[in-house]
Amino acid sequence: MAVAKLQAEDYLPSVTMCEWDSTLFDSPPTPLSDSAHPDSKFRPVKIKHFIKASMVVEENKYDYLLLAVVFWYLPHPNKDVVGKPTQIWHHNKFEAGNFYSFVPVEYLKCRCAVCITTVSDESVLLVVPLVE
Numbered sequence: 001m002a003v004a005k006l007q008a009e010d011y012l013p014s015v016t017m018c019e020w021d022s023t024l025f026d027s028p029p030t031p032l033s034d035s036a037h038p039d040s041k042f043r044p045v046k047i048k049h050f051i052k053a054s055m056v057v058e059e060n061k062y063d064y065l066l067l068a069v070v071f072w073y074l075p076h077p078n079k080d081v082v083g084k085p086t087q088i089w090h091h092n093k094f095e096a097g098n099f100y101s102f103v104p105v106e107y108l109k110c111r112c113a114v115c116i117t118t119v120s121d122e123s124v125l126l127v128v129p130l131v132e
Helices: none
Strands: 002-007 015-019 042-058 061-075 087-094 102-104 108-119 122-129
Touching (some): 015 061, 015 122, 042 087, 042 108, 042 122
Antiparallel strands (some): 002 042, 015 042, 042 061, 061 087, 061 102, 108 122
16 A cells, blocks of 8 residues: 655645544544534534555556545634634644544535634634635
């Protein structure tokens, strides 16, 4: 099995919305404080880098798998206080790193407009999903 590592940019444009699939990860994410959507599958992630793995499936036939190595942002208690579609997430707090840090690129859904700001003396990340 061959593995190639492609570095993502280490700044805010590498934030995207991603689908948390409990069947794939075999565990639920940190619950959201949003009573209307407490089990929302779409959350912002910071992409660290990509991994391309190639495997020999049959004689001289190769199959490829492209994974994104990500950090899942933790939800802020006041996630929806600004109003839809803008969401507030913790800026430097992430789900504990584990096997769910490796996500098939098919789970990356859309880019986000993001900025770091201060709300109540706390540094937070404002996220607006850019839906096409």
